[in-house]
Amino acid sequence: MPARPKKSRARTHAPVRKPAPVSRSQGRKVYMVTGGVTKFAKAHPSMDFRLMVKRAYDYALKGIPNLTADRIDGTRISYFSDHFTRQLKAASMVQDYLGMNPKGSIRLEWGGATGGECFQAAYEAVASGRMDVCLGAGFETMSRVATWKGNEFIALASDTNFDFPLGGFYTGYYALMVIRHIYEYLRLGRFANVKDEREAQRLAIAEGSRIMSLVSVKNHLNALHNPYAQYPKRLTVDDVLNSEMISYPLTREQICTMSDGAATVVLCTEERAKEFTDRPIRVIGVGTGTDTMRLADRPFGKVPLMPHERPRDYADLRYPGVHSFRAGRAAGIEAYRMAGITNPNSQLDFIELHDAYASSEIQTYEDLGLCKYGEGYSFVERGDPFLKDIDYGFPVPRAGAIPVNPSGGLIACGHPVGATGLMQAVFAFWQLQGTVAKHFGDPALQLDHPKRGAIHSHAGTGSAVTVSILERGFR
Amino acid sequence: MTARPAVFSKFRDAQAELERSGAVLFRDADGVESLIIRFPYAINYIHSYAEDSPFFLGLAEGRLRGSKCRKPKCGFVYATPRSHCMVCGAPTEWIDLPPKGRLHSWTTCHFGSEAFLKETPYNLGMVEFDGVGSLLLVRLKDAVESDLYVGMPVEARFDPNPKYSITDVWFVPSR
Ligand SMILES: [Zn+2]
Numbered sequence: 001m002p003a004r005p006k007k008s009r010a011r012t013h014a015p016v017r018k019p020a021p022v023s024r025s026q027g028r029k030v031y032m033v034t035g036g037v038t039k040f041a042k043a044h045p046s047m048d049f050r051l052m053v054k055r056a057y058d059y060a061l062k063g064i065p066n067l068t069a070d071r072i073d074g075t076r077i078s079y080f081s082d083h084f085t086r087q088l089k090a091a092s093m094v095q096d097y098l099g100m101n102p103k104g105s106i107r108l109e110w111g112g113a114t115g116g117e118c119f120q121a122a123y124e125a126v127a128s129g130r131m132d133v134c135l136g137a138g139f140e141t142m143s144r145v146a147t148w149k150g151n152e153f154i155a156l157a158s159d160t161n162f163d164f165p166l167g168g169f170y171t172g173y174y175a176l177m178v179i180r181h182i183y184e185y186l187r188l189g190r191f192a193n194v195k196d197e198r199e200a201q202r203l204a205i206a207e208g209s210r211i212m213s214l215v216s217v218k219n220h221l222n223a224l225h226n227p228y229a230q231y232p233k234r235l236t237v238d239d240v241l242n243s244e245m246i247s248y249p250l251t252r253e254q255i256c257t258m259s260d261g262a263a264t265v266v267l268c269t270e271e272r273a274k275e276f277t278d279r280p281i282r283v284i285g286v287g288t289g290t291d292t293m294r295l296a297d298r299p300f301g302k303v304p305l306m307p308h309e310r311p312r313d314y315a316d317l318r319y320p321g322v323h324s325f326r327a328g329r330a331a332g333i334e335a336y337r338m339a340g341i342t343n344p345n346s347q348l349d350f351i352e353l354h355d356a357y358a359s360s361e362i363q364t365y366e367d368l369g370l371c372k373y374g375e376g377y378s379f380v381e382r383g384d385p386f387l388k389d390i391d392y393g394f395p396v397p398r399a400g401a402i403p404v405n406p407s408g409g410l411i412a413c414g415h416p417v418g419a420t421g422l423m424q425a426v427f428a429f430w431q432l433q434g435t436v437a438k439h440f441g442d443p444a445l446q447l448d449h450p451k452r453g454a455i456h457s458h459a460g461t462g463s464a465v466t467v468s469i470l471e472r473g474f475r
Numbered sequence: 476m477t478a479r480p481a482v483f484s485k486f487r488d489a490q491a492e493l494e495r496s497g498a499v500l501f502r503d504a505d506g507v508e509s510l511i512i513r514f515p516y517a518i519n520y521i522h523s524y525a526e527d528s529p530f531f532l533g534l535a536e537g538r539l540r541g542s543k544c545r546k547p548k549c550g551f552v553y554a555t556p557r558s559h560c561m562v563c564g565a566p567t568e569w570i571d572l573p574p575k576g577r578l579h580s581w582t583t584c585h586f587g588s589e590a591f592l593k594e595t596p597y598n599l600g601m602v603e604f605d606g607v608g609s610l611l612l613v614r615l616k617d618a619v620e621s622d623l624y625v626g627m628p629v630e631a632r633f634d635p636n637p638k639y640s641i642t643d644v645w646f647v648p649s650r
Contacts, residue, residue, distance in 0.1 A: 086514065167591040172599050175582035294555055299608075
């Protein structure tokens with residue numbers, strides 16, 4: 001068997017540290033009471049970042065007469081890149097455009113997980129007692145540079161000594177990860193009996209590419225019913241496979257795009273929530289995890305287990321390597337523990353996760369324990385993450401088991417980095433409120449009385465991940 | 476420049492005009508016109524390799540160096556060097572990496588960031604070495620997409636005219 005480094009005296013297994021225990025005191029109960037999103041678009045030349053946030057903010061406050069600016073104690077504002085904005089301290093300009101001065105504010109930046117961090121920072125402001133009502137606002141204006149320059153800016157979020165100068169390109173990094181994921185779980189799985197090594201790997205990659213395309217079809221098709229989405233469309237598996245090759249084996253339709261957009265959330269205490277809405281949504285768990293900036297430095301250790309997993313499930317797996325996201329697993333474990341979730345499949349009704357690539361959606365199913373490591377491809381083929389009432393053009397036997405990215409995810413909605421994690425919060429909020437039809441003008445994506453959902457925001461090559469759990473706070 | 480720049484309602488066309496004349500009016504679907512100008516933005520960053528410097532100086536001498544934790548009980552070996560051990564925090568020492576390794580993973584980039592678009596298609600590979608605990612990300616040359624596979628034996632080549640960049644080393648299929 002190639003590519004399993006031989007044993008040697010040098011130490012090759014870094015210990016995988018257990019995630020930090022959840023604090024016994026989780027502070028005050030925190031509720032989400034409203035949110036707003038601008039339509040994500042390739043470019044919004046007629047709105048700068050301040051106006052985009054203002055639109056998402058006005059939308060959030062609309063229809064809640066007693067939620068006015070003076071009731072908001074302060075803000076948490078997120079955007080990823082000063083390069084894209086070409087305006088440092090842009091969060092200050094949002095703060096003053098919204099008329100929030102001199103209230104407190106903190107700017108958040110955490111790569112692709114910037115929006116997810118912003119959500120959790122707003123959560124912490126309320127849970128800690130520092131604020132009763134906190135506005136979380138995020139944005140990104142990525143259209144201000146050409147697409148390939150934008151890719152360069154994003155690639156600067158990789159090590160500029162060792163990684164960027166090689167041809168820094170995030171799709172390339174994710175391609176490296178999925179080639180290994182396919183090797184671990186398809187080559188050594190359903191193609192284990194193919195004798196010729198290179199033939200086996202080609203077959204495995206073809207199979208993996210086909211299954212990734214099912215994910216892309218799902219997300220683009222779901223988004224047909226989401227008016228905020230940037231690239232809703234009906235695609236076939238062949239359309240996805242035959243779209244331009246970007247970094248082998250990832251094709252254009254398996255990759256999210258750059259966007260302009262903004263999103264806002266309002267989080268508050270239980271007492272305030274009752275004043276603002278009769279349909280509050282409680283944030284019952286938050287988790288974050290991290291990993292090395294460089295893919296090359298990821299350890300080869302043991303899998304941190306979730307309550308429904310056993311050590312024997314992964315006896316031979318060297319983890320995370322470059323095939324899985326340890327940060328996502330750590331974030332999931334922390335958030336589930338706080339929320340009292342011991343089996344996400346039975347206790348979550350849907351997940352909005354960070355599908356910057358169709359590959360990373362599949363990797364994330366495993367990180368979040370929706371299926372075991374190695375089962376992500378079968379999980380897609382069985383249909384678990386698909387919606388029940390949508391015709392995808394192929395059989396999805398277990399559709400509706402646990403819908404993933406019912407909104408269309410990043411692949412179809414777009415990815416204005418600082419807004420993305422907050423967009424997920426808003427879509428999850430509307431799902432749990434049962435107000436999707438009202439906000440989307442289309443009931444197709446509304447799940448049947450969902451009780452609990454998770455949102456997942458992911459940075460870099462998996463160097464930081466946040467997971468937050470939301471639960472219906474009304475009958 | 477004229478008093479009123481040309482008006483476009485397709486963003487792509489507006490971008491092209493911007494390249495030509497430096498100013499454009501973009502009219503959106505609601506009829507709102509926004510004035511867009513070209514704003515050049517270039518810097519020469521003073522990039523110090525600092526504690527990683529010996530690695531890059533090594534490449535210029537045709538040496539590929541990793542680092543090894545000095546603490547005997549730990550002794551973790553890094554293919555991508557770092558001056559302090561991530562496992563135990565002790566300082567590391569420089570070591571020579573084996574000249575040959577295997578592909579842990581790979582890809583061929585058909586597109587890339589603007590800085591690298593002209594080099595496409597190019598291959599990236601993560602190399603694993605016997606007795607080394609972490610990987611090294613490199614360019615792979617003398618091979619096309621259909622040649623590459625996980626486990627492929629590869630070996631280092633060095634640029635005789637070093638640029639003091641990670642691109643001073645690349646890997647090729649071992650013979
Ligand atoms: Zn050490």
